[in-house]
Amino acid sequence: MNKIITYKTVLSSFLGLMLLSGCTDKTHSIKMKGSDTEVNLAVNLAEKFTEIDPDFSIAISGGGSGLGITSLLNDQADIANSSRPLSDEEVEQFKEKNIELKTVVFAEDATAVIVHKDLPLSEIDLETLGKVLDGKIENWNELTEVDMPINIYGRQSSSGTYSFMKKKLKVEFAPKAKEMTGNAQIIEGVKADKSGIGYVGAGYLSPESEQKQGVKVLKVKKTAQDTAYSPVDKYAITNNLYFFQRPLYQFILKKSWDKVKPFIDFEIGEKGVGIIREHGYYVKEN
Incomplete structure (x- = not known):
C-alpha cells in the first residue's frame, strides 16, 4: 500500500x-x-x-x-x-x-490577476496593468475612488510565471513588489491586504474566489476599448481570447x-x- x-x-x-x-x-x-x-x-x-x-x-x-x-x-x-x-x-x-x-x-494554464475582494475594480487593460506592476501608478485613486497606495504581490525571478508576465507586459516589475515563493502565498497576501494586487495560476483559484478565498479575479482587456475576458471563463480560454494563456x-x-x-x-x-x-x-x- x-x-x-x-x-x-x-x-x-x-x-x-x-x-x-x-x-x-x-x-x-x-x-x-x-x-x-x-x-x-x-x-x-x-x-x-x-x-x-x-x-x-x-x-x-x-x-x-x-x-x-x-x-x-x-x-x-x-x-x-x-x-x-x-x-x-x-x-x-x-x-x-x-x-x-x-x-x-x-x-x-491561464495567469490570473487578483485584487482584494472589496476593491471596487472589476477589469483592467494591459497598459494600465503594466503601469501598476512597474510602479508608475502607485495609488488606487488613479483607477478607483479608493485612496490607498498599491501593494504588489509577485513571484521570485526564478519563477516561470514571473518571466511570463514580465515578457507579456514588456515591463520591469517595481522594486517595491513583494517577492512571494508561491501562488498560495500570493493569494493569502492579497486576501489580507485591501490594497494588494498579484498574479497567480488560474488553477489555484476556486470558482467562488471572492467568497472562498477573499480575492477578486480581474477581467483583462488588451486596450481600454476592447472586451475584457476572465481566466476562469472556459469559453474565453478555449477560443484563445484571454491574453495571459500559456x-x-x-x-x-x-x-x-x-x-x-x-x-x-x-x-x-x-x-x-x-x-x-x-x-x-x-x-x-x-
Missing part, C-alpha cells in the same frame, strides 16, 4: 511530496522538480498514477521553473515542470553538457525517458486529462 508524505515549511512555502511504494527499483523511481504553478497538479496526477501502478515511486517538489531546469542540468531530477520554455542560455547550457531532453506540453511544459532527460514514459502516457490519457481539467487547467482538443 502506498504511503504519502508531504513536507511543508512556513518560511519558504515549499511543497514537496514523496509517493513511496515498497519497490526500491531505481527504474521505477522518478524525481520531478520545478514550477510552483504545476506542483499541486503534478502531485495529484502522481497519486492517481501510483494507485494504478504501485511499483512506481515518484518524488515531487516545487520551487520554481528555474530550479527544476537547473536540477536537470545537475542530474538531480528526471522531469522539470516548467511554466515557460527554455531560455536561449539554458539551451546552450544543455548543449555544453551534452544533455538531451524531450519536451512534453501536457496542459495549458502552455505548461515538462522537460525530461532523454536517458530517463523509458522509465518516465508510463507516467507521461497516464497524464495525456483519458484519466490524466480528466484530473487536469478538474484542477482548473486546460487541455486543447485535438
